[in-house]
Amino acid sequence: MKKITNIGVFTSGGDAPGMNAAIRAVVRTAIYENIQVTGIYRGYQGMIDADFVNMNRRSVSSIIQHGGTILKSARCLEFKTKEGRQKAYDNIKAHGIDALVAIGGDGTFTGADLFSKEFEIPVMCIPGTIDNDLYGSDYTLGYDTANNTVIEAIDKIRDTASSHSRVFFVEVMGRDSGCIALNAGVGGGAEAILMPEVDSGVTELFDELALAESREKSSMIVIIAEGDQNGGAYNVAKIVKEKFDHLDIKVSILGHLQRGGSPSSFDRVLATRMGFKAVKELMAGNSRATVGLRGTAIVTTPLEEALSRKEFKLDEELLAIANIMNK
Numbered sequence: 001m002k003k004i005t006n007i008g009v010f011t012s013g014g015d016a017p018g019m020n021a022a023i024r025a026v027v028r029t030a031i032y033e034n035i036q037v038t039g040i041y042r043g044y045q046g047m048i049d050a051d052f053v054n055m056n057r058r059s060v061s062s063i064i065q066h067g068g069t070i071l072k073s074a075r076c077l078e079f080k081t082k083e084g085r086q087k088a089y090d091n092i093k094a095h096g097i098d099a100l101v102a103i104g105g106d107g108t109f110t111g112a113d114l115f116s117k118e119f120e121i122p123v124m125c126i127p128g129t130i131d132n133d134l135y136g137s138d139y140t141l142g143y144d145t146a147n148n149t150v151i152e153a154i155d156k157i158r159d160t161a162s163s164h165s166r167v168f169f170v171e172v173m174g175r176d177s178g179c180i181a182l183n184a185g186v187g188g189g190a191e192a193i194l195m196p197e198v199d200s201g202v203t204e205l206f207d208e209l210a211l212a213e214s215r216e217k218s219s220m221i222v223i224i225a226e227g228d229q230n231g232g233a234y235n236v237a238k239i240v241k242e243k244f245d246h247l248d249i250k251v252s253i254l255g256h257l258q259r260g261g262s263p264s265s266f267d268r269v270l271a272t273r274m275g276f277k278a279v280k281e282l283m284a285g286n287s288r289a290t291v292g293l294r295g296t297a298i299v300t301t302p303l304e305e306a307l308s309r310k311e312f313k314l315d316e317e318l319l320a321i322a323n324i325m326n327k
């Protein structure tokens with residue numbers, strides 16, 4: 001096994017709170033182990049442009065509490081071409097980088113898998129996305145922080161909703177995943193939750209709203225994941241308005257604020273454990289794998305498996321509980 005001397009670390013694709021904490025853990029673990037670290041700016045684009053920075057312990061001082069990513073992120077179409085990846089490889093080789101830690105989502109992992117196979121470069125991946133939609137980890141980086149952000153927003157919306165006896169349709173992120181909707185919906189006491197994975201249709205929502213009305217609730221909050229099959233919050237609001245035209249309906253799309261903010265304690269600790277594990281695994285000769293949390297343990301999953309499998313991330317028991325809470 002070839003000894004690793006210089007790890008290139010980068011963030012790519014959608015950003016998520018906790019990415020900085022993961023970068024910090026990679027840098028500090030590697031330096032502790034006498035391995036150099038190169039920061040690669042803007043993900044794969046930075047590899048192609050040779051946009052590198054040599055990192056030391058101080059480069060990552062006071063970043064653990066910040067959202068976003070100090071190494072920036074980007075989407076890079078050129079990396080999808082053989083020529084682009086060749087350019088990236090020539091640059092990292094010239095800089096002495098002999099292993100990679102990629103922090104990102106599905107797309108980032110797909111690129112890392114391909115690159116590692118083509119050029120025989122060891123790579124470990126850390127799942128960073130607020131959507132929590134990756135195989136191989138119970139929780140992805142940023143998901144817990146996003147849930148807290150959404151709950152805070154729901155609490156604030158609830159204040160104004162109850163003052164005016166309004167019904168609010170709050171759209172949260174999750175194109176294919178209802179994880180944020182379910183968790184924040186339960187935590188925020190929503191009257192109804194619509195998720196892409198659950199084909200509930202609007203009839204059930206009508207029933208839930210009618211029930212809430214019969215109980216003389218002064219306000220109602222419906223959480224809708226952006227990928228819900230009924231077409232997002234505006235569309236659902238329109239359908240509901242046609243049937244309940246006496247209701248004072250408002251729509252609030254939370255949008256990108258869910259991707260920002262200071263990472264929660266949970267995300268900081270998770271990121272630190274994942275960054276540490278990624279470096280240790282590279283040193284032990286592991287490659288083409290993701291690190292993740294299973295129960296309380298940090299484990300690895302081969303990239304091939306992580307990329308080819310889907311898991312149903314909604315907690316079945318929580319789904320059942322959510323229904324009872326709304327009744």
Ligand code: ADP
Pocket residue numbers: 012013014044074075076077078079080081104105106107108109110111112114129
């Ligand atoms: P995420 O990592 O959040 O899923 P993207 O899907 O945008 O975000 O992927 C991030 C980057 O990974 C892309 O901009 C591209 O550079 C690279 N990538 C994605 N898919 C592939 C692929 N099939 N081959 C090579 N690189 C890819």
